[in-house]
Amino acid sequence: MPITTAAPHDDIATADASEFIDDVCRPALDGKAVGFEDAVRLMELDATDVPHLLSWANRIRARYHGSRIHLCSIVNAKSGGCAEDCKFCSQSVLYQTGVDVYSFLGRDEALAAAQRAGGARAQALGIVAAWRGLKEGRLLDQVCERISDVSGDGSVRADASLGIIEDVAVAERLRDAGLSVYNHNLESSRSFYPNVCTTHTYDDRVQTIRNMQAAGVRVCSGGIMGMGETRRQRVELAFELRGLDVDVVPINFLMTFDGTPFEDAAELTPMECLQAIAVYRVVMPTKEIMVAGGRERNLRDLHPMIFMAGASAMLIGHYLTSSSRSADDDLRMLEDLGLTWDWSPH
């Protein structure tokens, strides 16, 4: 008489989970919008079920973005001395972090950074400044000159991340100077945001995105994972970004800095990082999902799997206040994965 053995509970759970993943991801592959609770369930899957989710995220990336990965680089154009209190940030005056402090960069430095970025196969250089935001005045004139220097040089596209923009007229000045894409992260979900920053509001951030869009500037906006938010709150952020119809979604993984309130935050596991990228890909199939800060530190040996998880873009070169690995290593990794990069500044 044949002996039948009941399947272990974990196997049953995995079979159910696979069916659920197929049911949610198949429509996403065809460009249909995934519902909030389904996305939360994907974000809460056990690690053993995540590889199946990754296989779908990889298919969705391949269908909408092909194998050409967009690369961006940034230059810290004004470091330290910021009066805001973002708790992850080493550049706030409120925290003793020992970060370099210097004022806005000059023309030669901007051009050197643009040419370095182009040499590293980046499409764009993000000019990033540590301050609350920009208003009409001498500083805006200076910023517009630097944007125009970079965009006129032609090595890379001129992008920027300059904080809160309260006035569409300021956004139009930046656009007219040659700005292509403006980065302004929401950082986290609306419900978690009070734990992240108290000196400006979530709505200040949302309004900045709307003001840039009103001026016809494309927007790059995402957040940081690993600040203590729940998995559901990661999905809340994804839906906020989908609702705002931003063009590029950078996902950062918290890099802790001594002296900041988040210095002791626990790192996410590499599988949790991949899962977050994959869920964002499923929620926003056609958008550029960019993996930015903290990828090597948090993903460790699983770092090349970010593309299988659905990433279509990557930040290369140096991050704001910390070094990343060399651009050559990243380009070799893409070649090893059978991927390539899109190098035309557009």
Ligand code: SF4
């Ligand atoms: S506004 Fe920008 S530079 Fe200032 S503390 Fe916040 S993240 Fe850091």
